[in-house]
Amino acid sequence: MKKISLFTALLSMMFYLFLQTGACGEEAPIRITTWNLEHMMSEDVYTQWREFCAQEAVGWDDTEAKKQGKSPELTYCSAHSGMHWPGNGYREALSLRTRENFQEKVNALKLRAAELDSDIFAFQEVSDAAAIGRILPEDRYTVFFRKMPGIAMQVGYAVKKSLARTAAVRLIEDLAVCDVRDRIDLNNPSSCTEDSYRTRPGLELTVTIRGESVTFLNVHLKSSCRSYAVNDLPENAGKRARRGCRMLRDQIPVLESWIDSRARNNELFVLLGDFNRDFVREITKKMPARLDGSSSKDPILAQTKIGSIFKELSDNDPDGADLYFEWQKINGPWKRTCTREDGSSYKVRSCHRGIDHLLFSKSFVKVFLDNRQRVAGEGSDYGDESYCADRARPSDHCPVSLTVY
Numbered sequence: 001m002k003k004i005s006l007f008t009a010l011l012s013m014m015f016y017l018f019l020q021t022g023a024c025g026e027e028a029p030i031r032i033t034t035w036n037l038e039h040m041m042s043e044d045v046y047t048q049w050r051e052f053c054a055q056e057a058v059g060w061d062d063t064e065a066k067k068q069g070k071s072p073e074l075t076y077c078s079a080h081s082g083m084h085w086p087g088n089g090y091r092e093a094l095s096l097r098t099r100e101n102f103q104e105k106v107n108a109l110k111l112r113a114a115e116l117d118s119d120i121f122a123f124q125e126v127s128d129a130a131a132i133g134r135i136l137p138e139d140r141y142t143v144f145f146r147k148m149p150g151i152a153m154q155v156g157y158a159v160k161k162s163l164a165r166t167a168a169v170r171l172i173e174d175l176a177v178c179d180v181r182d183r184i185d186l187n188n189p190s191s192c193t194e195d196s197y198r199t200r201p202g203l204e205l206t207v208t209i210r211g212e213s214v215t216f217l218n219v220h221l222k223s224s225c226r227s228y229a230v231n232d233l234p235e236n237a238g239k240r241a242r243r244g245c246r247m248l249r250d251q252i253p254v255l256e257s258w259i260d261s262r263a264r265n266n267e268l269f270v271l272l273g274d275f276n277r278d279f280v281r282e283i284t285k286k287m288p289a290r291l292d293g294s295s296s297k298d299p300i301l302a303q304t305k306i307g308s309i310f311k312e313l314s315d316n317d318p319d320g321a322d323l324y325f326e327w328q329k330i331n332g333p334w335k336r337t338c339t340r341e342d343g344s345s346y347k348v349r350s351c352h353r354g355i356d357h358l359l360f361s362k363s364f365v366k367v368f369l370d371n372r373q374r375v376a377g378e379g380s381d382y383g384d385e386s387y388c389a390d391r392a393r394p395s396d397h398c399p400v401s402l403t404v405y
Contacts, residue, residue, distance in 0.1 A: 027210055030404045033118040034272045034356055036220070036397035037109060039079045039153060040123075042130035046102060053077035053097075060097070072195065075127070075152040082389070084348075092338075092348040093393040104392035108382060110135040116399060120207070121158040124200070124220040124274045124397075132156050146171040148201045150194065155203045155218045155273065163207050172202035172258065175219060177250045179243060187302075189250035199247060202258075202273075212268055212367055217258060219273040222248040226355060227281045229307040232291050248276070248309075253300045256313055259361075263320035268367060271323065271359040274397065275309075278354040280327060282308040289315065314359075322362040324369075328400045332381035338388035348388060350381040351398035358402050374405045 041049060048071075058064045058077060065077045080096035083089075096102045113121070113135045121141075126132055129145035136143070142164035145156035148171060159167055177189035182196030192198050205216040224244025228234070231249060233242060255271070262269040289296035289311035294304060297317035306312055314323035335347045358377075360369065369375045379400040386394055 030120075030209055031116065031118040031401055032120045032122070032270070032272070032358060032404070033116055033399050033401040034122045034124075034218070034274070034358060035399040036124040036274045036352075036356065036395060037131075037135075038125055038393075038395035038397060039075050040109070040125055040131045040134075040395075041075070041102075041127040042134065044130065045074070045127040046099070049074045049077075050097060050099075072150045072197075073152050082393075090346055091389040092346070093387070093389060094391055096392060101392050105394055106134050108386060108392065108394040112382065112394065112399065116401060118401060119160045119163060120205075120216070122155070122205075122216065122218040122272050123157070124155050124218070125153040126156050127153065129156060132158055142167070144169045144203070144205060146203060148173060148176055151176065151198055151200060153220075154200050155220050157203065157205050157216075157218060159205070159207060163209065167205060167207040169206075170204040172204055172217065172254070174254045175202040175221075175251055176200060177222075177247055177254075179247060189247075199251065202254075204258075210368075214364065215262060215267055215269045217255075217269070217271050217273075219255070219271065219275065221251055221274070221276050223276040226276060227278050227285075229287055229291060230309065231305040232307065244276075249306060252306060252309060252312060256300065259313055259321050259323070260318055262361065263318050263363075266320060266363060267361070268364040269361045270364060271313075272357065274355060275357050276355050277309055279310040279325065279357060280354055282310050287311070316362075320362050323359045324362070324365050325357055325359045326375060326377035326402055328358075328377035328379040328402065330379035330381060330398050330400070332383070332398075336384070336387045340389075346389075349396070350387060351396055356397060356400045358400065368404050376403045376405070377401070378403070 052070060052074060053060050053065060058068050060077045062076055062078050082091050082093040082095040084092045094101050096105055123132055129143045132143045136158050141158040141160060143158050146169060147154060174190045176198045178192035178196045178198045182193050183191050184193060185191040199222045200220040202217050202219045207214060222244050224240045225248045228245060230245050233245060287308040289308050291305035291307045296312050296315040316322045330353060332350055334353060335349055337345050338348055339345050379398050381398050382394050
């Protein structure tokens with residue numbers, strides 16, 4: 001029996017090394033994907049959401065839902081309407097407010113996930129671990145999710161079993177901030193009253209890749225401040241944008257602290273997710289890190305005026321706090337033309353461009369990306385069959401991936 005046990009153990013180790021390095025002794029490519037699944041819910045959460053929002057007293061209206069005491073752990077009742085936003089002027093996708101239609105979304109996400117076959121998925125806008133489990137095979141992936149109470153849509157990971165055995169996660173709660181009017185302590189953006197709206201927390205994942213420990217931070221930052229200088233909005237900016245930029249501004253010190261801590265320890269790290277921020281536009285517009293004359297290497301104070309988030313975070317202070325990113329062009333048109341029965345046409349949007357990112361530390365680049373031929377970025381939409389008013393749109397975001405060879 002001892003010989004059999006030893007033989008079995010050796011076989012297991014050989015299989016593990018085969019998965020890590022490939023059949024011919026070469027290191028197998030590693031694919032990392034960030035993917036916002038757009039209000040993705042487990043079956044149980046979907047049932048709770050639909051039963052509440054479909055009530056006659058609510059009628060899928062967010063204002064009425066609040067009056068009727070909707071749980072903050074259920075997403076907006078206005079979600080998945082299929083109507084063009086903002087304004088709800090016309091239908092651009094199938095409503096997902098029936099179980100059958102929502103299952104079409106799930107099936108499409110499941111198919112794309114299988115095509116990607118990524119080693120590490122970082123997901124945004126998922127209700128719980130079971131939501132992620134709906135689109136990935138349990139025998140091939142381990143799901144990592146930590147829920148912060150009072151927030152409907154959060155972030156999580158799925159990691160291939162061959163990598164997951166040494167993985168560990170940690171919730172970064174300080175990224176869940178609220179507006180000034182909802183704070184218990186005015187000087188602490190994450191000290192929020194119980195029923196207030198908060199942004200999503202981050203989730204840290206540490207995993208061993210090719211013998212190196214790598215730490216990931218999966219984020220879904222505040223929306224509505226996509227391209228403005230964070231502390232310098234034009235006079236015609238609306239209330240939504242002003243609130244969005246205020247709350248995004250409060251998340252920046254948390255990100256910088258996380259990055260600086262990793263850099264001081266000379267760790268390999270990756271910051272990825274839905275940043276709701278166009279870094280390429282920041283760079284092409286030559287937006288400075290600070291607007292008040294101070295240096296990005298100076299501490300962020302309450303009065304500090306920030307312009308570019310990317311330059312603020314990537315300041316090489318301490319040494320190693322430099323960030324790199326590979327621009328992933330999403331294949332497929334941003335808008336598609338659809339035709340109604342009467343022959344008239346309308347435009348539908350495929351998925352957001354320029355706000356989903358993978359940012360790599362200098363240390364990660366030195367170890368894994370020392371030759372640009374060893375890295376490839378990619379993204380693509382869901383194809384013609386997924387768009388127009390009679391079809392279930394899988395998500396308003398497309399998966400964005402980077403493969404390390």
